[in-house]
Amino acid sequence: MMGRTHIIVGTGVSLSLLHMGGISLSIPAAAVAFISSVLPDIDEPNSLLVTRVLPNWLLRIVQVALIAAAAVVGIYGMENYPWNLILAALIAIVSFMPSRSLRQWVIFFIGLGLIVYGGSFHPWHLLVGSLLILTTFLPHRGLTHTLYGVGVWTFLLYGSTQSYGDAVWMAGGLSYLLHLIADSLTNRGIKPLPPFKWKLKFKLMSTGTKQGAWIEMFFIGATFIIAWIAFSPLFL
Template structure:
């Protein structure tokens, strides 16, 4: 299923569920729910969550900085010959790596920074940083599309927010789970409990196909209807 569809369906249904069960819908809860709706696709460099966090323009800026760094090393004389030539060429070649590869490298850099620096700020930064690094090397619809991935994310949210608001960890966990359920509608499905070969697959659609667009549109339409009903019954309130 496309990223935009995941965002609308998982976030909309989760917000409706929180309202129905009288959970306080706060701005942090909405933000975490939206992130969780896209989070399972973090193992795909061109997914919506990664491409919006590391947009093409930012990657192009990184490439320009790398080229500038190579030129400075080559012409400034800060490195003796022939090291200046070798480093300049290496940096230059590095800057022309494919977009998805550069995004993966950025994710490793961000994850490593969270592990090294963020741990002193909040202990969960260490776990999140480690997950970012690990996700770079995972195949798409791998660990992040399993019950294990859902459990890890739910545990992080619970221990980080249960003293603040139960709506944050409940909303984030439910939104993540709805993403997995939506992917189970496709012809590829998911493997929720590897190494067991069982695949949860309803085979109702193929992502990117015409029929797939119809199914996604129907799911989005149903989500909007549920949101409207929830809103007009007065159960949907945002607490600032």
């Protein structure tokens, strides 16, 4: 499914179900549900989530910075010749990588930074950094599109957001799970429990096709109906 559909369905349905279940909602819960609805696609550098966090203009800045760094290493590192030129060439090569590959490298170094420096602020940063690095080596709809991914994300939220109440980790875990359920409707499906090769796929649609667009519209409409049922008593 398209990213915008995941956001509407994941956020809308998860918050509606929690509200109908008597769980008190909050702005942090809504924000986490929103992010969790597209988080499984973090393993795809061109996904909606990653391109919004690392837009093209930011990548251009990274490229310019890398070119400048290559020049500095090449010019001012002559005492280490020829290794300075080799390192400068490698940095320059990275700077000219396609946007998709460059985003993967940026995610990798963000994860590395969290591991090296983030642990002193919060121990969870070590785990988050490790997961970010891991996603750069995973194929799309790999480990992040499994029940293990749901469990790890829910566990992280449960351990780090207790001060905000149960709504946050519940909304995040449910919204993440709804993303997987939505992707199981596609022809490609998901492998929810690797290393088992069993795939969960209902073959109802293919993303980007006319039929797929109609099915996505149906689920968006169903989400608004569920939200109306859940929240309309607040306004009537």
